[in-house]
Amino acid sequence: MVQVNQLSKSFNSVRILNGVSLKAPCGEVTTIAGPNGIGKTTMLNVICGILYPDAGEVKFGEGESYRDIFTVLSGDRNLYAKNTVKENVQFAAVLRGLRRDEIQKNIEKYLPYFPLYEALENKLYEKLSFGQKRLITIFAAAVSGAKIILMDEPTEGLDLEHKKQLADIMGALKKDAAVILTTHDYEFSVNVSDHILFLKDGSIVSENGKLGREEFLKLYHGFYEGGDL
DSSP: OEEEEEEEETTTTEEEEEEEEEEEOOOOOOEEOTTTTSSSSHHHHHHHTOOOOOOEEEEEEOOOOOGEEEEEEESSSSEEEOOOHHHHHHHHHHHHHOOOOHHHHHHHHGGGGTTTTTTTSSSSSGSHHEEEHHHHHHHHHHHOOEEEEEETTTTTTOOOHHHHHHHHHHHHHHSSSEEEEEOOHHHHHHHHHEEEEEETTEEEEESSSSSSHHHHHHHHHHHHHTEEE
């Protein structure tokens, strides 16, 4: 579980986050929606501890800490370029204190959702396509047993078939974790999200449960006139 209370963050006197509060429980996918430059990535970076807030706090569930977070950043530099896929997946799990047998158990648990892993496990991470890197990074998050998984634009670089695969993966991940994502892919968002929050002017302006496509678009265009999706 992640609970954010009155979070504020500024850069060079420009207020990016302004008293943001939200709660993302385990067992659910929470999406933070909004156009580029609205502060979504900044919020994820504060939640995972990369950035310190100017005010407010981030709280976790009982027994949880920053060590229980796995963050999938935008782009393709989440794992070590010169390590194989297998080495990266195992190392991410070792960092969280998992034993070899626990790692293998988690690989077997999530392998049905990541059929590409066995074909790629001995390849260097840097040799993968952009989309493959995204999926392998998310596989590493799953195998690590992280209780809190943050994803910045998880469908970036994925084709339609891989997006469908990722939607199934999200359902599996949230059984054991609180999942928070940002995405411009509204079709994906309405498909996988249990909660959708709209961020504007540094604050959460609307909190919603599951939304249909038309409901999402109506809210989005209402909040961000001229905003691109």
